[in-house]
Amino acid sequence: MDLDPAMIPLLFFIFVLAMLLGIELIRKVPSQLHTPLMSGSNAVSGITIVGALIAAGRQDSPTAVTVLATLAVTFAMINVVGGYLVTDRMLKMFKGKDKRRGEQ
Amino acid sequence: MNLELVRGICYIAASILFVFGLKMLGSPTTARRGNLVSAIGMLIAVVTALSAMTDIKWAWIIAGAGIGSAIGALAARLVKMTAMPQMVGLFNGFGGLASLLVGFSEFHSRWADADTTQLFTMVAIFLTVLTGGVTFSGSLVAYGKLAGVVTGKPVLYKGRNTVNTAILIAIVASGIFFCAQKLGQVENAETQGVYIALVGIVVLALILGVLSTIGIGGADMPVVICLLNSYSGLAACAAGFVINNNVLIVSGSLVGASGLVLTNIMCKAMNRSLANVLFSGFGSATAAKGAAYEGQARPVSAEDAYLILEAARSVVFVPGYGMAVAQAQHVVRELADMLTENGTEVKYCIHPVAGRMPGHMNVLLAEANVPYELLVEPQDVNPTMKIVDVAVVIGANDVVNPAAREDQSSPLWGMPVVDVDRARTCIVLKRSLNPGFAGVDNPLFFKDNTRMLFGDAKASVARLVSEFKH
Numbered sequence: 001m002d003l004d005p006a007m008i009p010l011l012f013f014i015f016v017l018a019m020l021l022g023i024e025l026i027r028k029v030p031s032q033l034h035t036p037l038m039s040g041s042n043a044v045s046g047i048t049i050v051g052a053l054i055a056a057g058r059q060d061s062p063t064a065v066t067v068l069a070t071l072a073v074t075f076a077m078i079n080v081v082g083g084y085l086v087t088d089r090m091l092k093m094f095k096g097k098d099k100r101r102g103e104q
Numbered sequence: 105m106n107l108e109l110v111r112g113i114c115y116i117a118a119s120i121l122f123v124f125g126l127k128m129l130g131s132p133t134t135a136r137r138g139n140l141v142s143a144i145g146m147l148i149a150v151v152t153a154l155s156a157m158t159d160i161k162w163a164w165i166i167a168g169a170g171i172g173s174a175i176g177a178l179a180a181r182l183v184k185m186t187a188m189p190q191m192v193g194l195f196n197g198f199g200g201l202a203s204l205l206v207g208f209s210e211f212h213s214r215w216a217d218a219d220t221t222q223l224f225t226m227v228a229i230f231l232t233v234l235t236g237g238v239t240f241s242g243s244l245v246a247y248g249k250l251a252g253v254v255t256g257k258p259v260l261y262k263g264r265n266t267v268n269t270a271i272l273i274a275i276v277a278s279g280i281f282f283c284a285q286k287l288g289q290v291e292n293a294e295t296q297g298v299y300i301a302l303v304g305i306v307v308l309a310l311i312l313g314v315l316s317t318i319g320i321g322g323a324d325m326p327v328v329i330c331l332l333n334s335y336s337g338l339a340a341c342a343a344g345f346v347i348n349n350n351v352l353i354v355s356g357s358l359v360g361a362s363g364l365v366l367t368n369i370m371c372k373a374m375n376r377s378l379a380n381v382l383f384s385g386f387g388s389a390t391a392a393k394g395a396a397y398e399g400q401a402r403p404v405s406a407e408d409a410y411l412i413l414e415a416a417r418s419v420v421f422v423p424g425y426g427m428a429v430a431q432a433q434h435v436v437r438e439l440a441d442m443l444t445e446n447g448t449e450v451k452y453c454i455h456p457v458a459g460r461m462p463g464h465m466n467v468l469l470a471e472a473n474v475p476y477e478l479l480v481e482p483q484d485v486n487p488t489m490k491i492v493d494v495a496v497v498i499g500a501n502d503v504v505n506p507a508a509r510e511d512q513s514s515p516l517w518g519m520p521v522v523d524v525d526r527a528r529t530c531i532v533l534k535r536s537l538n539p540g541f542a543g544v545d546n547p548l549f550f551k552d553n554t555r556m557l558f559g560d561a562k563a564s565v566a567r568l569v570s571e572f573k574h
Contacts, residue, residue: 008224011345011353018354021123022361029130031456032479034366034463037129038333039192040139041362044122045199045333047146047355048340050153051206051347055213056165057157062216066161068209070168076202077172078179082195084143085180090188091136093470097477 036090043083049076107155114152115351121145122355126362132476149351185471186428189461190250193243193329196336200239203339204306207232210346211302226283228345233302234275235339237309238316243332245317246325250460256322265383268315275308320382323425323502325460327370327381334363366462373456375508375518399550401537406564409531409557410571416493416529418449420485422522423465424458426499426534430561436498437472439565442572452478453485453522455503482522495524497532497548499561505546530554533561 029037049072055061056069122145128138154160176195183191211229214221248254282301320328337359344352371378404412413419421440427433440450452474454465466479489495497504506525507514524530525548534556537549548554557564 005222005224007348011348011350014350015341015345015353015357018357019361022126022358023365025123025126025130025358026362026365030132031369031463031481032454032466032476033129033132033135034369034456035188035192035461035467036135036139036463037126037362038330038366038462039188039195040129040142041126041359042192042196042199042333042336044126044142044146044355045196045336045340045359046202047122047149047352048199048203048206048343050149050349051210051340051343051352052202053150053153053165054156054347054349055206055209056161057154057159058213059159061159061213065209065213065216066164068205068212070161070164072202072205072209073165073168074172075198075205077169078176079195079199079202080146080176081173082176082180082191084139084146085177086183086188086191086195087139088136089180090185090467090470091139093185093467093473094132094135094476095470095473096132097475 033094036087036094039083039090040087043080043087046076046080046083049073049080052076111152111156112350114148115349118145118149118152118351119354121148122358126358185468186431187251188467189325189329189459189464190247192461193246193250193332196329196332197240197243197247199336200236200243200332200339202236203336203343204233204236204240204309206343207236207346208302208306210343215299221286223283223286225346226285228342229302230279230282230305232339232342232346233306234279234309235335235342237306238313239332239335239339241310241313242317242328242335243313245314246328246332249317249322250325254318258321259318264315264319268312271308271312271315275305275312278305278308316382322460323457324374324381326457326462326464327367327374327378329461330363330366330370331378332363334360334367337361337363370457370462373520375520399547401549401556402554404531404555404557406557406567406571409555410568412529412531412555413443413448413494413496413568414446414572416443416448418492419443419451419494419496420489420492420524420527421450421452421496421498422458422500422504422524423452423454423469423498424500424503425460425464426501426561428459428464428468428499430499430563432498432562432565433468433472433474435562435565435569437469437474439569439572440474440478442569446572450478451480451485453482454479455482455500455522458500458503482520486523486526489523489526490528492527493529495522495527495530497524497530497534498565499533501534501546504548506548506551507546510547524548525551525554528553531557533557533559533564535560 052069052072125138125142128134207229278301285298337356341356443450458465504522504524508516508519508521
């Protein structure tokens, strides 16, 4: 599981670029979408499930690791599934004038 | 074909989908598709991670993922729109807990294998566990405050900043001790010490999360929710550094950055610094209150309020947390529809920090089928407030407090507010003359052009609607 020290600056490079990209993406979002934006980005933070799966999936890992990783999968799944569904439920309600007229 | 390469490409694809998903979430017409795009990215990332497992413990994974999905789906379906802030807070906390568990299990497997682990990885494990722990317990307290389980007032005690500093120092000290160890190169007795150090860090992080959130008042919750959102992203990002996985680093920092931007927007909307929000105990009994205002409030009956509204050519509704508590969004829409039929121009002015989370009012009004074009921000309404006939304040208080403009001694001084006092008439729907969550008196109630319509917001608006029907 050793990491090539030359990789470390590269990981930081990715981190810094992604932070800057995130700031640029979110800065101009109108305030009316702040709640869905938050719950949507919240769901993305459930990406830690990938870490949980990788931890659980190593050959001959001790039972304690399997248990911890399974718990992590459970909580991350609540975050992911709940986050995306609740965001969709909210966004479904955001309608402009035209759409509303079409339905009535 | 090289499978590692294919997986790498899949992770990049997932990251790109997250970026585009977030971008599309920035416009009301594409937001729903953006959420779907982001979810597809998540699916790709999960499937790729599954394919990377050398020893797939299906029973465990299916059980964990199944239970998690079921809870998440049920909660998302059943939650009321008014309870959205605490729901988002809770989901957020679970994300933080998951990152904590990932960090801990990574440590455990290295510890058990007496693997050689570099300083870099140890630091990353420390940071994952720390941010994950603070996110989890902090979010639980925020949930408790928003759901009304824990008091919404800031819980303060003497020397709390000293206690917090002491805990922080203890965390840094155990962190340094923890990171200085090289697993696999120390004797057994010492590796026990490392393990204990990490458990200690987890406990301290959980305590820090509770203590740093409990002293923050209900009205400042939009900031706290944003900040915790950011933490949960950073925790996932730190976990990415532990396992050297780019998709975790990219998506974690996207969330971290978005939370920070929102935190900044919220602080600006209150004209306060983040440090002031976190440490001042704003809204507690001991905090500054500003001048007390005296005068005669002018109550108005529903009949008279109806006559004022009926004659108005333009009306601006200013909702606040009180509208959420009273669940009044549907009757408000009904009243607005009747006004529109009557030839009145209706708008809703939403202050960025109205309610308990960013955009809280927008979600409630969307639930009530209000087209989003009618929702405007204070800077769009304030310049023309003088020609607005009636401003109707529904359960908002601090965000319409003219003391922010007029009284330098007020704690709200300098905060951008909705200038409802400049409208020709201002009708305030309120249960009593009590000050708002920030505990600051509101001179608006005593202005000559203000009429107080006392009572529950929902009942009051319903009475206005029935007046219109007659």
